Structure formats: structure tokens, C-alpha cells
Amino acid sequence: SKLQWSTAVSMMVFAWLFAAFWSVMPLLGWGEYDYEPLRTCCTLDYSKGDRNYITFLFALSIFNFMIPGFIMLTAYQSIHQKFKKSGHYKFNTGLPLKTLVICWGPYCLLCFYAAVENVMFISPKYRMIPAVIAKTVPTVDAFVYALGNENYRGGIWQFLTGQKIEKAEVDNKTK
Numbered sequence: 001s002k003l004q005w006s007t008a009v010s011m012m013v014f015a016w017l018f019a020a021f022w023s024v025m026p027l028l029g030w031g032e033y034d035y036e037p038l039r040t041c042c043t044l045d046y047s048k049g050d051r052n053y054i055t056f057l058f059a060l061s062i063f064n065f066m067i068p069g070f071i072m073l074t075a076y077q078s079i080h081q082k083f084k085k086s087g088h089y090k091f092n093t094g095l096p097l098k099t100l101v102i103c104w105g106p107y108c109l110l111c112f113y114a115a116v117e118n119v120m121f122i123s124p125k126y127r128m129i130p131a132v133i134a135k136t137v138p139t140v141d142a143f144v145y146a147l148g149n150e151n152y153r154g155g156i157w158q159f160l161t162g163q164k165i166e167k168a169e170v171d172n173k174t175k
Contacts, residue, residue, distance in 0.1 A: 022064060026044070026056070030052060030055075031045075031052070031053060031056030032052075032053065053115070061111060069097065069100055069101070072100060076093040077093070079093050095148055096141070096144060099140055099141060100137075102133075103133055103134055103137045103140060106133055107130040107134040109130070
């Protein structure tokens with residue numbers, strides 16, 4: 001079934017309110033922001049080890065990494081099953097979850113480690129790497145969806161070259 005406009009708008013509003021909630025909490029005293037190790041922008045303050053910081057960190061990780069990861073896993077497994085039944089694989093359904101884990105996993109691990117141990121012994125340059133990788137997610141996701149879907153890939157090719165990709169005819173006897 002097609003997505004209705006009211007559902008799409010509701011989902012968009014929820015996403016913005018969810019992001020605003022987690023962004024504002026450190027400003028209101030639950031968690032704390034500080035400059036990143038190289039002082040280029042801000043991130044969660046890793047030097048804090050108090051209960052306030054730890055509860056925020058675990059809640060943030062559960063609601064922004066684990067639950068979305070579980071939702072992605074179940075949704076893409078369902079899509080994979082539908083592709084398997086129809087025999088038309090149009091997208092690598094495992095790629096978005098792998099992208100989430102690869103890009104956000106190191107940052108999440110650093111945050112969990114910071115909750116139980118002091119991370120200040122790690123060089124600022126090394127503490128910066130997980131944050132930089134996590135910030136690449138929007139770009140990586142755009143490539144995953146654009147180049148991973150045959151319809152988008154064909155449209156991009158046509159836009160760049162002016163040539164339309166012809167789909168190969170598959171003989172039903174060879175299946």
C-alpha cells in the first residue's frame with residue numbers, strides 16, 4: 001500500500017520532535033555538551049562520569065541506536081522476505097543496517113566505554129575518529145539508497161550521461 005500524506009507528515013513531525021528532545025536534554029541539565037577533542041564542534045562531554053551523564057548516555061544509546069537498529073533489522077528482513085517471494089531483488093536489504101552499525105557503532109562503543117572508564121587517556125585525535133565517522137552517515141546513506149536501488153541508479157545514470165539503461169530481457173525458461 002502507498003504511504004498517505006498524513007502518515008508521512010506525522011512521521012516527519014515525530015522525527016523532528018524526537019531529535020529536538022535528545023538535542024535539548026543536555027541544555028536542560030541531563031547530559032552535558034563540550035567541545036570535541038580537536039575543538040572543531042561540540043559533542044557529549046566524555047570526561048563526566050557522574051550518574052546524570054551515565055543515565056543520559058545509556059538512554060541515548062538505547063533510544064537512538066539500539067531501538068532504531070532493531071526496527072531497521074525487522075523492517076528490512078520483512079522487505080527481504082517479500083523480495084524472496086517475488087524473485088525481484090531490487091535492493092540489498094542488509095546494507096542500511098550494516099551502514100548504521102559501521103558508522104555509529106564506534107561512537108556508541110566510545111560512549112559506553114566513557115560511561116564506565118575514563119577515556120581521557122586516549123589521544124584527542126583518536127577520540128575524534130568515531131565522531132567524524134558518525135557524521136558521515138547522511139552522505140553514506142544517500143549513496144547506499146541511490147546506488148543500491150536499480151531504479152535510482154538508472155535515473156542517476158540517465159541524468160549524468162543522457163543514456164537510458166535498458167533492462168535485459170530474462171527468458172522464463174532459464175529461471
